[in-house]
Amino acid sequence: MSNSYQSNTSFILKAVEDVVYEDRPVPELQDNEVLVEVKKTGICGSDVHYLTHGRIGDFVVNAPMVLGHESSGIVYKIGSKVKNLKPGDQVALEPGQSCATCEYCKSGRYHLCADMVFAATPPYDGTLARYYKLRSDIAYKLPPNMSLEDGAMIEPTAVAVHSVSTLAKFQPEQSIAVFGAGPVGILCMAVAKALGARRIVAIDIAPHRLEFAKNYAATDAFLPPKMEEGESKSAYSARAAALLKKEFGLSDRGDNSVDVVIDASGAEVCVQMGFHIIRVGGTYVQVGMGPDAQVPFGVMMVKELTVRGSFRYGPGDYQLAIALVSQGKVDLKPLVTHRFEFTDAVAAFNTTKTGKGPDGKGVIKAIINGPKSSNFYATAATAALLVSAAFAFAQPLQLDADPSRGQKKSGSARAKTQTPQTENLISYDEVQKHNTRESCWVVIRGQVYDITDFIPKHPGGIKPIVANAGTDATEIYESIHAKGLIEKMLKPSQHIGALDPSTAPAPNPEIEVEEERIANARAKLPPLSYVLNLNEFEELAETVLSKTAWSYYRSAADDEYGGSRIGFLTTMKY
Structure with missing residues (x-):
């Protein structure tokens, strides 16, 4: 395949609150490795901690480091x-x-290996770059019904699987209490629900997170009381635990007891509360990392608790996480509350740090899209000057120099044939001869393009292009892509010329029937103000998009331009 690379633009932490965009060398592959073009990256609390403190425990940032480790992408090259x-x-x-x-x-x-090379853990670079290499056995192919956004969320889901399933050995009809309703805590609740939990109690100090947890997976939500003046942490923990048990009728034994406690907060008072509310003989798992805490050892001994520390994930955790999502037992989509372009990475980190986005809404998980096509680096170079000048968390930098923003949405799904702009007319018979991976021509809006060299770079993979090689692909192209995108993605030399109109194939009657169906569906669309959430958007989108476009959207294959599912949905013709 082609070995031509775009600039490996990377988001790099140079020092505390000092980040820049830089072009890094493309990693060279070993025989057992793959090079992935990163498309989606979630921001983890550890990324923010390195940014604001320069260290986590013994892991210290002593040299410039690429941030990010919750990622998905498209295989670009293999060993x-x-x-x-x-x-x-x-x-x-x-x-x-x-x-x-x-x-x-x-x-x-293997997750306890002393020589572990972990992305964005000093001194190793992370995944917030165009390209990232790794062994092929730890790049997990996504099922067709999972998006790249889902793929980026598999990393924190695997953390939850490791804690709830692997370590706690959670069983159907058991009950669980989870301290901390951040992304990992909420995912622990989701995994427990998928495994058949009878009761799930969420504990957090943020009301909006508790509300989300209750709507998403928890059966009960508890907002702890405030600490009284002069009250010690241990006294407060005992008091708060007693209130929690009273409110939900919890006991130390029997059906109303808590079998498993997960602490995803790392807060000392939560650790102590967890020991107080868990049943005799229960299992406690510490997944949140915080400062050293005073633990009520007497309670632990008398209850004969099983206490486990949880660190990342191990064998089988990624596979189970993917299975739970692909089978519909865990829905990751509601957790992604904010999405950002690569040029807006500063705003994305600011949003995660403050817990509130530019829209004023509370954050669960923020996702950064991968770098866009080759014109990105010029934009990022300008952005880098602003970023390195001042990493203003109090007033988030607005790095919205992306030239693709503000463009008009495409028109009808089937655009009219363009007037030929060249005297080089090409017959349809000639186009049909170029129908292979090695020589691939397509017709788009009456223009002929040689896209052979573009095939390896296509975000949706090779098959969709080769399946339409040597044909007029206008219908499928227009139903999926934004108007004018092909001119941005291809070099001028790849425009062969105009199709000879006298040789063009006759219209497909099935397409006309499909267009009539879509037109009728669009006429019945409700006012935009009636559509309240993403799920409702999707239900309507399925009725007004062609079957091919809907399938393509569901697979997130059009990630390069669409950027996010919400961005794609706004192209519906309201």
Whole structure:
């Protein structure tokens, strides 16, 4: 395949609250590795902590480091020995690569490897770049019904799977209490629900997060009382735990007890409360990382608790996370509350840090899109000057220099044939001869393009293009892509000329029937103000898009331009 690369634009932490965009060398592959073009990256609390403090415990940022580790993307190139993946595959990235030879790796606990190379953990670079390489066995191919956004969310989902399933060994009809309703805590609730939980109690100090948790997965939500003046942490924890147990009728034994407690907050008072509310013989899992805490050892001993620490994820956790999502048992879409372009990474980090986006809404998870096509770097270079000058968290920088913003949406799904702009008329018979991966021509709006060299770069993979090679692909193209995108993606030399109108194929009557169906559906659309959420948008979108366009959207294959599912949905013809 083609070895031509675009600039490997990367979002780099140079020092505390000092970030820049830089072009890094494209990583060279080993035989067992794949090069992934990163498309979606979620922001984790650890990313923000490195940004604002320069360290987490013993991990200190001493040199410039690319941030990000919750990512998905499209396989761009594979090593010579890779058999499980091919260019164009959409994958979720497991960002930790172990040595595979130590006692922990060989005993099935590779996440405890002392030589772990983990993305965005000093001194190793993360995934907020155009390209990232990793071993092929930890790049997990996404099922067709999962989007790249889902793929980026698999990393925190795997953390939840490791805590709830692998460590706590959660069983159907058990009950669980989760402290901390951030992304990981909420995902722990979701995994427990998927595994058949009888009761899920969410505990957090933020009312909006508790409300989200209750609507998403929890059966009960508890807002702890405020600490009284002069009250010690241990006294407060005992008092708050007693109030929680009283409010929900919890006991230390029997059907009304809590079998498993997960602390995803790292706060000392939450750790202590967890020991007080858990049942005798229960399992406590610490997944949130915080400062050293005073633990009520007496309670732990008398209840004979099983106490486990949880660190990242291990064998089988990614696979189970993907299975739960692909089977519809865990829905990741509601968790992504804010989306940003790569040029707006500063705003994305600011949003995660403050817990509130530019729209004033509370944040659960913010996602950053991968760098756009080759014109990105000029934009990012300008942005970098602003970023390095002042990383203003109090007043988020607005780096909206993306030239694709503000463009008009495409017109009808089937545009009229353009007037030929060249005397080089090409017959349809000639176009049909170029119908292979090695020589691929298509007709779009009466113009003929040679897209052979573009195939490896196509975000949706090779198959959709090759399936339409040597044909007039206007209908499928217009139903999926924004108007004018092809001119942005291809070089001028790839425009072969205009199609000879006298040789053009006759209109497909099935297409005309489909267009009539879509037109009728659009006429019945309700006012935009009646549509309240993303799910309602999707229900309407399915009625007004062609079957091909809807399938393409559902697979998130048009990620390069669409940017986000919400951005795509706004192209519906209101």
